[in-house]
Amino acid sequence: MSQIESGMPGAQSGYIKKELPKSLSKFGASLLIIGLALGLISYLVDPARSAYGYLTSFMYLVSIGIGSLFLVTMEYAAGAVWSVPFRRIAEFFASVVPLFIILVVPLFFGMNSLFSWTNPAVVAKDQVLQAKSAYLNVPFFIIRDLVIFLIWAIFYFVVIKNSRRQDKSGNQALTTMNIRLSVALIVIFAFTVSIISFDWMMSMEPHWFSTIFGVYYFADAVWGALAVLTLASVILYQKGYLTSKITKDHFYSLGTLLFAFTVFWAYIAFSQYMLQWYGNLPEEIIYFMHRWNGGWKVVSIILVITHFIVPFLLLLPRSSKTNFKLLKFVAVWIILAQFLDMYWLVMPGMVNNGFEYSFSWTDFTFPIAVVGLVLVLFNFVARKNNLIPVGDPKLKRGLDFHL
């Protein structure tokens, strides 16, 4: 696969496949092992608490994986040209999607400490939960989430397989097929991402509801996926793993999209907050009370600053989107800020289940494993595939892209 056939769109792309350094894979594997070992210790120390830590990391991984898959489908559906040279990197990050179905299993065993509605004694005393039990019951919960992860995995395999087959054949019909699949997947996304976020995050506080919550999680997912994509593509470009035909205009577009989703998240988060703050109804405002009392006030304010104000101001000037140093810094910043958001979404839910929240190192064991897993998988998939879709008919136009 190191040689591109002369008839292919990528023949003049100047792309030569280089192997990623072996140390990356070793580094990732060691992080994965350390993270898992520490996670296991945290489970032995406090099983209930480690369920929360695991859920935070799992939702974080889901947001990155599904956000990356969404970026791939968005490129196909919109017929975008500039992002074609970066699509492979998003595909590599999406390779965690088929693993969700396995990674979710430990959470099913921790459901009793995560969700109060799984406890029949609580439901018997609670009229609201009785009314919601047609949706919030354990068998339906497990079945629908497994089905959703299965649908995502199937779509991932079909879309990505088509994309890779094109590297050899250059067949344009594969692009047409992927466009159709992508449009279908975007519609499915709208429902499934909402259900996953409702199930795993919103139902921790089962009385509370917010119809915009799915969009909130979606905004987070795409934002995080874009940050990961930006970081990886800038580093790979600088080290010469991509083609030199990629210009600053490509990175400018990537930065602009990152900026757009920074604002989009703020818009959605503020819409949710303002309506519930203004209504001030007990069943709604309790969610924000849990995130304001008991020291969470500081975290909430830090979240607004790190998740919106700082990336907004850093990405606002035109020059910052072509400044590689700054782009890398912002991308790392966003990756951390997004973890903080997941933490902020999950952890205050403990209060609802009768636990007292106090800061604990155990919450930060699984994220190490997440970073390791992503690195190992990225390395594993990137080893077997071209880092640029050399068979894509849009590649030449994508490389010739100018603002």
Next chain:
Amino acid sequence: MTHNDNKIYGVAALFDNPDKIIKAVKKVKSDGYKYYDVNTPYPLHGMDEAMGLRPSRLGYVTLFFGFAAAVFILSFMWWTLAISYPLVIGGKPYFALPAFVPITFEFTVLLGVLSTVIGMITVVFNLPFNSHPLHDTEYMRNVSADKYGIVIESADPLFEETKVRGYLKNLGAFFTETIYEPEKETYKIFQPKFLAFLGVIAILTSGSTYVTLNKFMYLTPFDFMLNQKKGSAQAESNFFYDKREMRTPVEGTVARGYIPYAFKGQADPKEFLSNPLLPTMKNLQLGQKKFLTYCSPCHGYYGDGDSRLRGQFPAGRTLHSARVIGFSDGKIYNIITNGQNVMPSYAYQITRNERWAIINYIRVLQRAQNPEPSDFTDIKEINKESDKNVPN
């Protein structure tokens, strides 16, 4: 358009396609020409780079005005709603930042956009510019349709008409044209015809407005029963001695269903009314409902004087002091009707009957705090007794 044959503005050239023009522009730039401009039917990717244009500084205008708008509108709302005329809206603080964010956002966008457009038109485009030399030329007709053009201006030190024409032809231009400065045109604004036209317009518009508003609107059926045979409030009458059409009611007239309060406005009258309502279950429930609605915000749910208004209004007194217990029903009625100290009159919110019902309920609250031994009789027994005593 007439033009001045002696004064050349520049030489224009047309190209077939975007690639050719970009190549030509790169060459023109590298050959040292400084005063040239490019016209294309749509923005060309890579043209900024080819011409070596710096990024537009218009963004700073947007940034400045957007930021200024946000600061202005936030301080405006802060001053009007929290300082100058503080109003409690929806139980929120005076300076309710989340509620102000949408307005701040909208105003930032509005002023940012307006300043960008106005800045672009006045500063960057230099409008109004009615006599640009390129107007009405063959060149302009083509570049606003489907061709790509470049103009090298005579202001350039390297400019020489024939040389530049040949130079542009060599670059692949299929058409070149020498552009001349237009002759200065002067217009007289105050021509008699124009003034007469203005006069006619003024007479027509004011005349038709006058007829519509003062005559037409008062013709039947457009007057919508404006004129009727009846007394109006401010009209003059020749029948009555005081010449007023509208009469005042006879002294002592009362509206239907309204019983005036004899001690209205008297803080401490010599005598009081007595309570006409019996403390039946129905009356007590009415009293409870009205007490919880009107009295409890300041006096507390149980009349303990524990206001739940968090200091936004002075806290009400407790209703369990020996003084209040000693008040007669009529005295409390007088207080509810006339108000006392900072407590306003509730005569308009609470009807007569409801006031008496509230008083009965207050008595129940007071009794509950100071119960007598007979009150502790098992409530079930009372019910049994009362069941027996109820005549069928």
